[in-house]
Amino acid sequence: MTAPRLSAILIVRDEARDLPDCLAALAFCDEIVVVDSGSRDGTPDIARAAGATVLETPDFPGFGPQKQRALDLATGDWVLSVDADERIPPELAAEIRAAIAAPTADGYRIDRRSQFLGRVMRHGGWAPDRVLRLARRAAARFSPDIVHESLIVDGRVADLASPMDHLSYRGIDEVLDKQRRYALASAEVRRRRGKRGGLGPAIGHGLFTFLKHYLLQAGFLDGAHGFVAAAAKAQESFWRYLAVGWER
Secondary structure: OOOOOEEEEEEEOOOOOOHHHHHHOOOOOOEEEEEEOOOOOOHHHHHHHOOOEEEEOOOOOOHHHHHHHHHHHOOOOEEEEOOOOEEOOHHHHHHHHHHHHOOOOOEEEEEEEEEEOOEEOOOOOOOOOEEEEEEEHHHEEEOOOOOOOOEEEOOOEEEOOOOEEEOOOOOHHHHHHHHHHHHHHHHHHHHHOOOOOOHHHHHHHHHHHHHHHHHHOOHHHHHHHHHHHHHHHHHHHHHHHHHHHOOO
């Protein structure tokens, strides 16, 4: 009996630092599909050198539509969606192979073991962090959201036991850069939906977000990293709601 084929799919832009290690950890896959949106650091060449199928797009329609492009290029029976700052450890790779060889579901969630400024985060909403990343290709599609997209599976979804590593926010510059991009993208989504914002909602949501992550979700147990992470979440929320209602 022929083993099912597995395609890994990624969307990238200027990921020359992270992509080599990410692709090396995906060597157990039968196919790797990389969709690039205007990298200037040689990312597409790195992907091609690793044997990946590469599509370079002149635009970036949002995370959901871009990931759908990658999914549409995949040819495997199953697809594994990863980001360049994520790593699949050998024990998870073996579990994925076993799961698709004798599937009990049409999709599988994987727990992310995330780092923030070099520390593995255990609280504050960072863990557990189960995300749907593995699915039968024929049963999978991505939501059209431009940010905070999700993989949608038509069928039963189960959990894998082994975690993957998420090397998130390695420096303050990354925190500030991602915070700005996600806040503005989320604000645009809210604006399109007719949602309102402004200074009052921005202050209220920012304060609530900090208290939620730092106190209610016990971020304080992660020490100084927990405080900074909660403050970063709060700032992102503040700018998101301010950007919706602020006159431009």
